[in-house]
Amino acid sequence: MKQIVASVDEVATVLKLLGDKTRLTMMALLDHHDCCVCELVEIFQMSQPAISQHLRKLKDAGLVKETRKAKWIFYSMNKEHELYSLIKNILAHIPDQQEKLKELKERTKISCE
Amino acid sequence: MKQIVASVDEVATVLKLLGDKTRLTMMALLDHHDCCVCELVEIFQMSQPAISQHLRKLKDAGLVKETRKAKWIFYSMNKEHELYSLIKNILAHIPDQQEKLKELKERTKISCE
DNA sequence: TCATCATATAACAATATAATTATATAAGCA
DNA sequence: TGCTTATATAATTATATTGTTATATGATGA
Numbered sequence: 001m002k003q004i005v006a007s008v009d010e011v012a013t014v015l016k017l018l019g020d021k022t023r024l025t026m027m028a029l030l031d032h033h034d035c036c037v038c039e040l041v042e043i044f045q046m047s048q049p050a051i052s053q054h055l056r057k058l059k060d061a062g063l064v065k066e067t068r069k070a071k072w073i074f075y076s077m078n079k080e081h082e083l084y085s086l087i088k089n090i091l092a093h094i095p096d097q098q099e100k101l102k103e104l105k106e107r108t109k110i111s112c113e
Numbered sequence: 114m115k116q117i118v119a120s121v122d123e124v125a126t127v128l129k130l131l132g133d134k135t136r137l138t139m140m141a142l143l144d145h146h147d148c149c150v151c152e153l154v155e156i157f158q159m160s161q162p163a164i165s166q167h168l169r170k171l172k173d174a175g176l177v178k179e180t181r182k183a184k185w186i187f188y189s190m191n192k193e194h195e196l197y198s199l200i201k202n203i204l205a206h207i208p209d210q211q212e213k214l215k216e217l218k219e220r221t222k223i224s225c226e
Numbered sequence: 227t228c229a230t231c232a233t234a235t236a237a238c239a240a241t242a243t244a245a246t247t248a249t250a251t252a253a254g255c256a
Numbered sequence: 257t258g259c260t261t262a263t264a265t266a267a268t269t270a271t272a273t274t275g276t277t278a279t280a281t282g283a284t285g286a
Contacts, residue, residue: 003205003206004206005205005206005207005208006206006207007207007208008134008137008138008141008207008208008210009134011137011203011206011207012131012132012133012134012137013132014132015128015129015131015132015137015203016128016129016132016133017132018125018128018132019125019126019127019128019129019130019131019132020125020129020243020244021121021122021125022244024121024124024125024128025121028121036262037262037263037264038262038263046245047245047246047247048262048263048264049245049246049247049248049263049264049265049266050244050245050246051263052263052264052265053244053245053264053265054244055264056264056265068252068253068263070253070254070262071252071253071254071260071261071262071263072253072261072262072263073262073263073264083206085206086202086203086206089199089202089203090124090128090199090202090203092116092118093116093117093118093119093124093196093198093199094118094119094120094121094124095118095120095121097121111261111262112262133273133274135274149232150232150233150234151232151233159275160275160276160277161232161233161234162233162234162235162236162275162276162277162278163274163275163276164233165233165234165235166234166235166274166275167274168234169234169235181233181282181283183232183283183284184230184231184232184233184282184283184284185231185232185233185283186232186233186234224231224232225232227286228285228286229284229285229286230283230284230285230286231282231283231284231285232281232282232283232284233280233281233282233283234279234280234281234282235278235279235280235281236277236278236279236280237276237277237278237279238275238276238277238278239274239275239276239277240273240274240275240276241272241273241274241275242271242272242273242274243270243271243272243273244269244270244271244272245268245269245270245271246267246268246269246270247266247267247268247269248265248266248267248268249264249265249266249267250263250264250265250266251262251263251264251265252261252262252263252264253260253261253262253263254259254260254261254262255258255259255260255261256257256258256259256260
């Protein structure tokens with residue numbers, strides 16, 4: 001893993017974005033699987049606009065990408081981001097979040113699949 | 114370097130603290146040298162209370178320690194913090210900040226030494 | 227003990243953030 | 257085309273953050 005050196009501003013911006021529990025968890029999820037907005041709404045038990053707004057911040061910073069598939073929009077980690085190595089380092093320090101997605105699929109039929 | 118896994122809350126708290134340009138730079142400085150409040154005031158060209166308040170947040174989270182030496186209070190990195198390895202990873206992604214201290218010592222006589 | 231220096235804390239103002247509700251947009255389908 | 261579903265955006269509100277000025281505290285030294 002290359003150790004990219006970026007400006008203090010760039011790093012601080014990424015840290016501020018990840019310094020929110022919801023967004024940090026989202027990034028951990030997206031690092032393993034693309035997620036549809038509707039899945040994230042269910043996982044975080046939060047209003048759809050709240051989820052969209054978090055996603056927009058991540059997208060505006062270039063941390064995630066979006067792809068439309070029919071009615072749904074899937075978000076994915078932008079692994080080409082200059083600071084992706086930093087993000088991986090950070091995510092290595094939190095517990096795996098994939099059970100959240102697994103648990104969701106067990107308890108609810110989600111529309112996007 | 115051990116890869117400690119902490120809770121999402123704990124990691125998000127640290128990231129939020131480091132997600133501020135001033136505090137991120139402070140941490141980079143403190144990782145190499147203990148700093149007196151008066152030095153930080155000069156380096157950041159910010160009011161003394163503003164500096165004290167940033168330091169307090171870092172101290173409250175256990176990221177830095179303080180030591181009084183005569184009239185001065187020196188702050189230092191708490192290398193025993195559970196998430197110090199994460200902090201080191203983060204700091205490895207920003208440019209070295211030590212010139213700021215060097216430059217300060219060249220331009221001004223600071224009282225603490 | 228009193229004055230001074232270094233720092234912390236309190237009070238406040240300006241701004242940023244994050245959530246909600248209401249509404250707009252865009253795709254898919256009868 | 258018009259209805260439904262999925263998502264985005266706007267408007268608003270509540271709260272958090274960051275900085276400033278004013279003041280308190282605590283150590284030093286005459």
